[in-house]
Amino acid sequence: MLERAFQNEMRRHQFWPAGAKVIVATSTGVDSMVLLTLLQRLPTALKPQLIVAHVNHELRAESVAEEAYLRQFCLENDLALQVAHWPFKQHPQTGIEAAAREFRYQFFERLMTAEKAAYLVTAHHGDDQLETLMMKFIRSGELHEMRGIQSQRPFANGMLIRPLLPFAKQDLRDFAVANNITSFEDQTNYETTVLRNRVRHTLTPFLKQENGQILQNANRFSQQLTAVLAQQAQLTTALLPLLDLKTTDKVVSGQLKAVKTLPAAQQTAIWQLVINQHFAHIGPLKEAQLQQLHQLVQSMTKPQGQLALGQGVVFTKVYERFQIGQLTGDEGVSKAEKSRTLTLNQWCTLPNNEQIGIFEINHLPRKLSGQQLIWLADEQWPIVVKPCQLTDAIMIDKTHHKTLKRLFIDLKVPQEKRQNSWGVWTQGTLIGHPEFRVSALFNHEQTGKIRYVLCYANE
Template identity: 35%
Template sequence: MEQVLFRENPELQTDQKILIAVSTGVDSMVLLHLLEQAGLNLGVAHVDHQLRKESKAEAEFLRNYCKHHKLPFYLKVWQQPAKKNIEASARRVRYAFFEEIMEAENYSLLVTAHHGDDQLETMVMRLAQGGSLASHSGIARKQIFSTGSLLRPLLSFSKAEIYRYAEEKQVTYFEDVTNQSTDFFRNRMRHNVIPELKKENPQILQHVQQFQQQLTWAEPLIKQALKENLRNIRQTDQGWSFSAETLPYETGARYYFLTSFFQGIEEETGLTVSQRQLFSLVDQVQRPVSQWTLDLGDSWQFTRRYQQFFLEKKATLNEGIFSLTENQTLVIDKAEEMTLRKSTTKSNVEGYHVPLPLDIDLPLTIRRRQSGDRMRFSASLKKRINRYFIDQKIPADERNKAWVVVDSLGEIVALLPFANSYLSITVETDRIHYILDYTLQVSK
């Protein structure tokens, strides 16, 4: 076992400091024994999760073991164990502790005792739960971690081999009784599913390890093939955008393009996109629909506006109805401002301006568009506002932000900031008339 371990994990042939995570279970105690026998520069990290009454005694055993073997020992006691999602929470606590030690004590390598049975369990669990190619690739032998690397050197060994080594070398270890409980998904897989798979094929651990390697090799190749597409994604003030030309042609490539995109921004946004959502997006982009929006959760929306795609936070629109009369200024959400004034000249302020006759019936009502709204575009043409938007190819999100200006008789006189009614003044005049000034403060 020793020869295979060091042949398959050349990273262990080093004089650098190695931190080993030890739970006192058979896997980690065997790994500790193997690395000690090789005379490596080791430190031992242990977390007492306080989830079992035996945990305190196990921590004390390991403290004494390290003292006797002259090994640095680092202990963390989880003072307030989680009540929900215990496994995931415990894992976060452990790895945060390991990272802290590596940074403070200058360790370049962290090793854990995950083995071949763990690999099989993990891959079967992820197949059952669903996930991406990256998640189905299982447990990596080596990955970047903290100030160095994380290595799992026992992945090519079975649990049975580890038990045999422990018995042969008389390695002391503790059994965690909770591993027998079927209250946990992993334990149900371990006791009910994995034994049947091993009966069907005694070589399954080797085959799973090979499959895991194939998946690990495939992921960077896919990303390399999509490198140029991913490079054309642009970050905006509101989120991210890319053109329809950026999308790969093949459906499968589109799936991996979107997967890589969301993986790349997950840490920044906190947005986790499910496989169901990814497949919905792939299906939606295939359809010949020029505008659509899919909610992804946490206020994020994926939107198509003609030949552009956007990932943006959902805008909160003010749906109020406001009244505006002469010499009055209306400020909406500190972002939009409307003023109705008498004048003979245009405003010097940038914005949208609507000249209106003095005999217009005040006050004006400012509201969002409603179903059936029509505006007069000429003496003989009164068109639905929705039709105007379609004809002008106005994106859906901009349509929703538009304001409809209505006089006191119910006639629509302007659609801000897009069009004026035929009833507005269309030619320059030196006569006094009303001007409705509309300005929008664009966030930077």
């Protein structure tokens, strides 16, 4: 019965053309040995050219006998075999299961390239699907993580195919017994220290007892959720122009005004898509991060703010704009930087790539971003440029002063500029910054003082 059902699945899906090279991941466990046998028995119109791929992880003493058996099996059945060893000295102290999987799939990828094979087949079955979904639900329940195992997906230069997903583990065992298929049981599959084993031996039997169709339900859920998420991604992509995205190597920036009017679910989808496209290495955002991000974006009382997204990536809100970027550890201006002395009629380039200078009227530079007239006495030189503190004060008229923090808030100066602001000073008194404000002590004609132009350029 299993063999006929398997062949019907192969006809229905047409995973590969007849005679195509197919790499079969084979561990000598009952699942992979049954898969290999089923592939061998396919009719000519469906049968591929098989290349058996085996990884000896050198984790168990039995692996020597398992490799030897598979070599003899392939020899007797005229099957091509490729074996890779994962040397014991390369085994990590922790995370060995994930490291072993990474080694396997790197080997499979290399083999597909070397053999010019476009298909890799693994023996994942319906019980694996149910176990995977239950584990993901236990660990997080995050929607984007609940898609389960796909029957086929892109891998390396071709496709990864799992043709046994419609079938139960017991179906494979029964077929192995009926056809005298030799296989090896990994005893670590019974160790209760591993979550998958606990799910396999306690939760899965209970679910099967409650509903005999639970494996079919698991596969259907995975397929439908995958389709829904794909549709959501397509619709969300159509909304991306609302952000007016600008990208560089390390930073993505854009507008918030339009996206803030969207329903929360669509906002969530947009941010997940932006992260996936530009910062995939940090993975999808967690629910708690998405809630914090939504609160920051929507907040009317917090026009500026930052949110850490993980692995040094930070979301920054500056009024109606946002920026997502990787912190490098050297961004921002150190407040301990030494001051720079200004030379008349020359630019002074700051660490943040801004330029500030004091020029005579007939020596003004051609390209300016901002300028302010100032009056200085000879004894007020030298003039220096140095980092500002938010508590520094500037005179806004003859009798009143204002801290830079308050001034920046009033002028809606972006947070980054507040943190990286340099000011022009004379003898401990803040003259100002030509982009923002010049102190009332220096911004009008005064007896005994000479008129200059305080200039600023940000390019």
